[in-house]
Amino acid sequence: GAVVSQHPSWVICKSGTSVKIECRSLDFQATTMFWYRQFPKQSLMLMATSNEGSKATYEQGVEKDKFLINHASLTLSTLTVTSAHPEDSSFYICSARIGTGNQPQHFGDGTRLSIL
Amino acid sequence: QQQVKQSPQSLIVQKGGISIINCAYENTAFDYFPWYQQFPGKGPALLIAIRPDVSEKKEGRFTISFNKSAKQFSLHIMDSQPGDSATYFCAASGGGGNKLTFGTGTQLKVEL
Numbered sequence: 001g002a003v004v005s006q007h008p009s010w011v012i013c014k015s016g017t018s019v020k021i022e023c024r025s026l027d028f029q030a031t032t033m034f035w036y037r038q039f040p041k042q043s044l045m046l047m048a049t050s051n052e053g054s055k056a057t058y059e060q061g062v063e064k065d066k067f068l069i070n071h072a073s074l075t076l077s078t079l080t081v082t083s084a085h086p087e088d089s090s091f092y093i094c095s096a097r098i099g100t101g102n103q104p105q106h107f108g109d110g111t112r113l114s115i116l
Numbered sequence: 117q118q119q120v121k122q123s124p125q126s127l128i129v130q131k132g133g134i135s136i137i138n139c140a141y142e143n144t145a146f147d148y149f150p151w152y153q154q155f156p157g158k159g160p161a162l163l164i165a166i167r168p169d170v171s172e173k174k175e176g177r178f179t180i181s182f183n184k185s186a187k188q189f190s191l192h193i194m195d196s197q198p199g200d201s202a203t204y205f206c207a208a209s210g211g212g213g214n215k216l217t218f219g220t221g222t223q224l225k226v227e228l
Contacts (some may be wrong), residue, residue, distance in 0.1 A: 006159070043219065093159045095159075
């Protein structure tokens with residue numbers, strides 16, 4: 001149980017294009033989903049918290065116009081990297097939490113984004 | 117105050133040995149402490165978690181020890197196997213938002 005699917009797993013695109021990453025909770029409803037960014041051999045850095053039906057809450061230093069987050073249903077959140085540039089290349093990982101409060105987060109397998 | 121300090125950065129253990137990874141926190145509002153295992157190119161997978169009302173939790177070969185007064189917790193992997201070779205992250209959450217704060221990670225290698 002508690003499976004989180006992330007798509008695509010790997011994307012390469014040209015500088016200036018926009019890329020959408022999907023995060024789905026397959027066997028549970030997720031009121032809250034989280035988006036992280038991870039650089040090689042580093043820890044996970046929280047980018048934003050996404051609540052179904054409301055605007056995402058972004059961490060300090062994360063550009064909300066650059067990283068658009070939509071959480072339209074209890075099983076789907078999307079992250080769109082707009083006008084991507086090489087410095088946006090990274091490993092993006094989503095997680096979903098069952099219920100509210102201090103409950104476990106279950107992670108997707110990440111999306112490797114490479115901007116040429 | 118939101119930091120979680122993790123050590124060591126890397127660890128090499130012989131097959132069958134015990135792997136020990138330590139974490140320390142400062143924020144006394146933290147009340148949930150999970151450990152995650154991450155293989156290259158994959159997302160983190162929840163291994164085991166503890167809340168501060170107990171001092172130890174064991175699940176199979178994995179044990180968390182928790183010292184509330186010292187604000188420290190550790191992961192012990194008994195009978196370590198080559199398949200345990202991965203990066204391990206401790207984390208903590210609590211207080212407002214229930215966001216996870218991750219440690220810096222420990223790269224474990226279990227040698228034959």
